[in-house]
Amino acid sequence: MSGIVAYGAYVPLGRLPRRSIQNVTGEPAAPGEKAVAGYDEDSLSMAVEAGWDCLAPLGQVSPGVVYFATTTPPYLEKQGAATLAGALDLPGAVRTADITGSLRCGSNALLAALDAVQGGVETALVAVGDCRLGAPQGAWEQVSGDGAAAFMLGGQNVLAEYLGGVSLAEDILSQWRTANDQFVRTWEERFFISKGYNRLVKKAVSSLLGRHALQPADVHRLVLYGPNPRYQMALARQLGFELDQVQDSLFATAGMAGCAGPLLMLVGALEEARPGQLILLVTFGEGCDALLFRVTEAIERFRPRRGLRGHLASRREINYHTYLKWRQIIPQEPPRRPDPGRPSAPGMWRGGKQKLAFYGSRCQECGTPQFPPQRVCVHCQAVDKMVPYRFLDRPASIVTYTVDYLTFSQDPPAVFAVLDFEGGGRMICELTDCDPQKLSIGMQVEMTFRSYYRADGIVNYYWKARPRRQEVQQNGRQGD
Amino acid sequence: MAGRGIKDRVAIVGMGCTRFGEHWDKSLEDLMVEAAYEAYASAGVEPKDIQAYWFGTCNSGFCGITLSGPLKIQYKPVTRVENFCATGTDAFRNACYAVASGAYDIVLAIGAEKLKDSGYSGLVIPHLLDDGMKPNYSAPAAFSLLAPAYFKKYGLDEKQGKEVLARIAWKNHKNGALNPRAQFRQEVSMEQILKSPVVAAPLGIMDCSGVADGAAAAVIVRAEDAHKYTDKPVYVKALSIACGPGHGSMHQDYDFTTIRETVHAARDAYQQAGITEPRRQISMAEVHDCFTPTELVIYEDLGFSERGQAWRDVLDGVFDLDGQLPVNPDGGLKSFGHPIGASGLRMLFEMFLQLRGEAGPRQIKDPVLGLTHNLGGFPWQSVASVCIVGRELG
Secondary structure: OOEEEEEEEEOOOEEEEHHHHHHHHOOOOOOOEEEEOOOOOOHHHHHHHHHHHHHHHHOOOOOOEEEEEEOOOOOOOOOHHHHHHHHOOOOOOOEEEEEEOOOOHHHHHHHHHHHHHHOOOOEEEEEEEEOOOOOOOOHHHHHEOOEEEEEEEEOOOOOEEEEEEEEEEOOOOOEEOOOOOOOOEEOOHHHHHHHHHHHHHHHHHHHHHHHOOOOHHHOOEEEEOOOOHHHHHHHHHHOOOOHHHEOOOOOOOOOEOHHHHHHHHHHHHHHHOOOOOEEEEEEEOOEEEEEEEEEOHHHHHOOOOOHHHHHHHOOEEOOHHHHHHHOOOOOOOOOOOOOOOOOOHHHHHHOHHHHOOOEEEEEOOOOOEEOOOOOEOOOOOOEOOEEEEEOOOOOEEEEEEEEEOOOOOOOOOEEEEEEEEOOOOEEEEEEOOOOHHHOOOOOEEEEEEEEEEEEOOEEEEEEEEEEOOOOOOOOOOOOO | OOOOOOOOOEEEEEEEEOOOEOOOOOOHHHHHHHHHHHHHHHHOOOHHHOOEEEEEOOOOOOOOHHHHHHHOOOOOOEEEEOEOEOHHHHHHHHHHHHHHOOOOOEEEEEEEEOOHHHOOOOOOOOOOOOOOOOOOOOHHHHHHOHHHHHHHHHOOOHHHHHHHHHHHHHHHHHHHOOOOOOOOOOOOOHHHHHOOOEEEEOEEHHHEOOOOEEEEEEEEEEHHHHHHOOOOOEEEEEEEEEEOOOHHHHOOOOOOOOOHHHHHHHHHHHHHHOOOOHHHHOOEEEOOOOEHHHHHHHHHHOOOOOOOOHHHHHHOOOOOOOOOOOEOOOOHHHHHOOOHHHHHHHHHHHHHHHHOOOOHHHOOOOOOEEEEEEEEEEOOEEEEEEEEEEOOOO
């Protein structure tokens, strides 16, 4: 048996109510809100968050394969999966790849990882993040949201067994974006919905159900990608599904997260699933992937760190202006401070364990944890008695803090705090996702992986702290 | 282990100091020439008499020729010193040691900085290649971390705390208004300070020292030679520098209500000078008031106030010009701005004037010992200097 052994999600804290767009542009707004990645977040940093959401409950793991899927990679040339593996502190002896270029690349990555598992790799990690932009005042701007999902695939402790899938490919132009395009472009919907989406999905789903001798009613959850909920629901009905079988598209709460969208929906389905239920995942983009899973008893034994529900439960409202600023759609007056200089590649490489996986060191003579890693102990001055010590996920609280209106920031004011970690160790770091008015000494914070700053085209990833987001609600599965 | 020190072995016999401020019409070279030639004149010496130079600058130039070119120094040694905000004091310290060692009879220590040409707000430090992990806080943000921690520890609410800080800025501006060499020569009301725009919460712009251009210089000779040059030499009693290990950024036992480097530098200097009761024995001090909470904790770190009592002493006027222990009689960094390499020598210039009775309307009555203090870096890791000078031997 092979399939999903763990899952996780990430939805950024920022939420843009669609009426905030209407207030500025005058365009009629769809109901609900969309999740907006912070100015310091992107598809990769969100994938790291989702990956940690998925892996944290598992303890020490070393997947043989790590795939990062996105249509919005931070670099066109430079692998994101290697950064992902580093940030998740996975061993270097791992096959990494970026899978990109299609709204279907999330399911592409999932299938490739399942292939790897079936080919003998013990476990494989897939993290999918997307941060797509619709042009201002357009329909896609309202529809798109940001988010990420992650899955560990394997052959042991499978909580959703992969029963099989059908993939179709067809070169049909629905949505596209060249390397120079900032915004998604689209063909007239009537064409690609009727000739592409509806036709290909029907073909794949009927073929897959037929192969397993199943009727739509046998499937507990249909996780169906849709360009928007209207097309999703219409197609589900045409396929013979009842509307209550269709997994929430997240349109109202998070928006449609590109290639990560259907996989976030899959996380939503798994969070509520019961042993024995069938889940059908269907994606679309230059073709269609349909994957069938059967939920096992192991579903009861796994909870992500926060999951989709946990992430949706905490939100911070932003307005349209902030959104335009964060996505660099409108230029801002720069601060009257020098731009940050580019970091040194050898420096980043040497400090890789600290920078990506958030390691400090702990003195074996006096036991003091310290960040960043040291050679001479700051407490007892012992030399080279240090062992690596990972600070990630250790509870931390604010010792003192400041709100800096002077320094360079893409979203001023910048907030800095001194953090004390439970068990020892201290760090002075930048805070994000916070309301400067609501800070206090003693406030609990947690670390989050961010795009720290960009200089000379280098995306400099590092950790910041944020006020602790709400924990997973344990009131659990449907029917509990 | 503290050093033995060079108490009473060298003396300052002349000093110069430019006006500090926005010198749009003057270059670094102009400022250095102005300060050096004023110092020569003050000591009654010619450039040819000076045997060696110690030149402090942080950002404005590299190596000795930054000084030797403008002053046309004729093939003599120039040592460039950089120790962040303690640069000027450290240049002075090393110059004193060279004279005390017997290597030279007469030397010049000079500090200079040209900051206003950068075009940016606040202090700009050149970018060093690094691993991209350092938080990019501004200097006011780094020092503002002291305020919430101090308020919380000693039970001040935000409003009380802000008032204590404002009282420090108010005092320094009041003193600076009396000083023709200060950048800002205006008294500022408590209300103006309290309502100034926030720069790094809880600090407003009026809690911060300014950015300025400036230069200051001192002619140093052996103590026994001092009276050949002047009737009123100023003797060096103690020179101390402490560089910290960054303990406060890594260890939880540091609580952001003190700056340990200042405590260590002061302890060392007091031992060198034989001071046991600083609040009583020190007549006046020029301290590093880069930001108001810095000056607040300095009072405690230098032993001028008991722990947790500095804020009361501030409100009681202990450090006012007419208080028990005047601090920053010349107006401090608050009125002068902070051209990094020059500030330490500017502070000594005020001590020089005061000890010689030449400080005009801000003259302190009969001062015997003066202390200067610089602080560079951050509250959790810094370089601190303490220098003590006096008008009498012994």
